[in-house]
Amino acid sequence: MTTKMIHEIALTAKAASLKLAHLSVDIKNRALEEMASALDAACASILEANVRDLEVAERENISAPLFSRLRLDENKVMGMVKGIRSVVGLDDPVGRELMGMELDEGLTLRRITCPIGVIGAIFESRPDAIPQISSLCLKSGNAVILKGGREAQQSNKIIVNLIRDAICKVEGVPIGSIQMIETRSEVVDMLKEEKNINLIVPRGSNDFVKYIQENTRIPVLGHSEGICHVYIDSKADLNKAIAIALDSKIQYPAACNAMETLLVHESVATNILSSLVTEFHRVGVELVACEEVRKIVPGIKLAVEADWNTEYTDLKLSIKVVSSLSEAIEFINAHSSGHTDSIITEEATSAEQFLNEIDSSSVIWNASTRFADGFRYGLGAEIGISTNKTHARGPVGLDGLVIYRYKLIGTGQTVAEYSGDNAREFKHNPLPML
C-alpha cells in the first residue's frame, strides 16, 4: 500500500476510535463474543491457511523456534477463543472515576478513564497475537492497526477477516476498529502517523523494538532489553537463594524477565558459590564471572565489561561478587535495563532499602524475577511489559490502554466571578467516588 493509503487507514482508525470510545461494555462484550464464536466456527479454515504459511516457511528454512511459534493446531485456535472470552470477563477499563471534586456549589469536576484512541500493534510471527491484541484494544475502546509477521501472512489474513466480519455483526461497532497492514514499508509509513495514532505497541526482538523506538514520534509502550539481576545478600537464606537464582535463569531463559547477572555478597560467596556453580553447570548454563568468583571457583571464564550489559536470553549467566548492599544497588542501577531485579535476604531493612532504591519497574524480595508478568501479577491480560518512566510501567494490563479526561459540570459559572474584587472562593471539596 502507498503512503496515502496508510494515511487513509490511520484516518479510518481515528474515526472508528471516536465511536468506539463511548460504546457500552455490553456492546463491546457482544462483539468480543462474536469474535470468539467466529474463530471457533472457522477453526478448520484457519488451520488450512496456516498450512500454506508453514509450507512457505519450510521452503525458506526458517528456524525451529520461529516455526513452532508460527504453527497452529486445534488447541492453539481454541486457546485464542478462550483468550477472547477471558477478556469478556474483565472489568470495563473505560468510564471509571479516578477523582471527583466539588469546585463550588453546582460546579463539579470528575476525572474519568477513556480510551487512548488508536493503537498501532506490531509483532512477529505468532498469529495468536492478533485475537489477543484485538480483543484487548476492543475492550478498552481503542481502534487498532495490526502488523503481523510476514511468515504468518495467510494465517493473519484469515483471522483478521474473521474477527472484522464478526465485530460488525454488532450494531454500533465500526468496521475500522480493527485493520491490518502487511509490509515493512507500510510500517514505516504508519510510524509517521503521529497525528492519528496515539500509541505503538511493538512485540519482538530487542533490535526490532529499538528500531521502532528510534523511528517514530508516537509514544511506544514496550521494552527493548531485559537485563535482570538477582542479588544474594549477606543475610540470604541459602536454600532460597539457590532455588530462586536457578528459577530466574533456567525456568525460561528466552524470557525478558529471566536473570542475566547474579550478584553475591562477599560474606556468603565462599559458602554458596560452589553449590551454585555446580547447579548451573548441571543444567547446562554457561558462566562468566569476575576475578573474585574465579578465586573461589576456578575454571570459570572471566567476564568482560560487555557481559554486564548483555541480555543473553539464553543459558548463559554473568556472576559477580560485591562487598555491600550499596554496591549491589549501585551496580544494578548502572547496568539493569529497569525491568526486574530481585534481592534474596532474611533482613527486612536490607530488602526495604533494595526495593526503595532500585530504579526498576519490578523490584522483588525473595522470589524469582520470572514472576514479573501480567498473568502472574493478576492483571488479567498483558499488553506487554514496559520499561518506560511515563504512562505505564512493568507488566501492562488493560488499564495501560486507557487515559482519562476531565468532565466539569456547571450551572452557568464564569471565571470572572472567581477573580478580582469580591471574588467567589473555590471550595475544592473532594467527593466520594461514584
Place this chain on the structure above:
Amino acid sequence: MTTKMIHEIALTAKAASLKLAHLSVDIKNRALEEMASALDAACASILEANVRDLEVAERENISAPLFSRLRLDENKVMGMVKGIRSVVGLDDPVGRELMGMELDEGLTLRRITCPIGVIGAIFESRPDAIPQISSLCLKSGNAVILKGGREAQQSNKIIVNLIRDAICKVEGVPIGSIQMIETRSEVVDMLKEEKNINLIVPRGSNDFVKYIQENTRIPVLGHSEGICHVYIDSKADLNKAIAIALDSKIQYPAACNAMETLLVHESVATNILSSLVTEFHRVGVELVACEEVRKIVPGIKLAVEADWNTEYTDLKLSIKVVSSLSEAIEFINAHSSGHTDSIITEEATSAEQFLNEIDSSSVIWNASTRFADGFRYGLGAEIGISTNKTHARGPVGLDGLVIYRYKLIGTGQTVAEYSGDNAREFKHNPLPML
C-alpha cells in the same frame, strides 16, 4: 557549555534523582522551607539582579508584555516564597499505594508511586517559573534541569544559586537535584539525553513547544495549541450562553483555555446571535463567521478555512452555525486541539452525549472553558496543561510527575512451582489499600 558538559549535567541529575527518589517527605519539606526562607531573605539581591535584566531588556526594546513578565518586585518575590510554602502543604505524591494483590500465600504484590526521574523544564521569560517548577520537582522526588529565558539571565542565576544552596543545607538532599543550563545550543544537547532525562516540560509559545516536540525522543508533557470551542445548543439557556461565551473569550484571551471558535445551533441562532455580536463588538472582539451567521448579522467578515484551525490568543473569534449536536461534535473533534470544549444546554442527554463524544482533555457543561486550569481544578499546583493521550492529560498537578513500580514480596517462591503438572494456583486476591 559543550555537548559533553551537558551530558555530565544529565548524568549528575540522574545520580541525584536516584537519591531524591527515596527521601522522606519530611526531608523534602525541610528543603522546600529552606528554599522559601532563602528567597525571602535575599529579596533585595534578587531585585537588584532583576534590574540588570530589565536594563538590557530596555536597551533591546523587548515587547511590553514580555517586559512585564520579566519585571520582579517585592510582591512577586513574596509570591514565589508563598508558592514554595504551598507546595510544602501538598501531600507527598511518592509512596502512595495504587494497587495491592495477594498472588498467593506469602507472595504479595503492591503498585507504589515513585518519581519519574529527571525532568527537563524549558520556559520563557518569567523568573517566577524557577522556584515554582523546582519546588514541584523536589516535592515529587525528581531532579530537574532548568532552562529559563535569556532575558531573565541575571534573575534566574541568582534564584537558582539561592535555592541550590538552600536545599543542600538539609542532609540527604543532593546538590544535583536542581541544575540550570542557559543557551539554546545547550537545550539542543539536552534534548538528546533520552537515556538520562525522562520527561521534558516546555512552557511557552506554540511554536516553541512544537519545536521541542519535534526535536526530541524524550516524552514531552505539554500542549502546543489551545483551540477551544463553546457550543450553544438548541436547548441552551440564552443568558448562561452569553455569559459563558463572553467569559471564555475575553476573561483572558491570551490563555490557552480561551475560546477560539463559537458554534451556535441553527434553531437559536436568530434569537441569540445579534445580542452576542453586540456584546463581542462592545468589548472589542474582532469576528469572522460562516455564511449563515452573516445572513443573520450582516457586516461580519467571512471566515476562511484557516480560521477554524487557528488559535488567535487575542480578541478575535470565529463563529459558525451548525444544524445539530452531532454536527457540532464532529466539527469540534475535527478542529479542536483536544484541550477544552464546552456545551451550553439545559438538556442533560445532549450534555452527556457531548461530554462522552468530544475527544478533549477537558469537556465542560454549562461553564466557561477558562476553568480548565490546575488551580481552579483544585490540583494544588500545575506543572502544565497536557493534550497528550498518554501519561497525563488536562491540567497536570504533582501526580503527573510520578509513575509507579511494582514491589513483589515473597518467601522463596519460584515460577517453576506454578508451572507444569501439580502446579500451584495463584489466588490473586485484591488487598485493601495500605
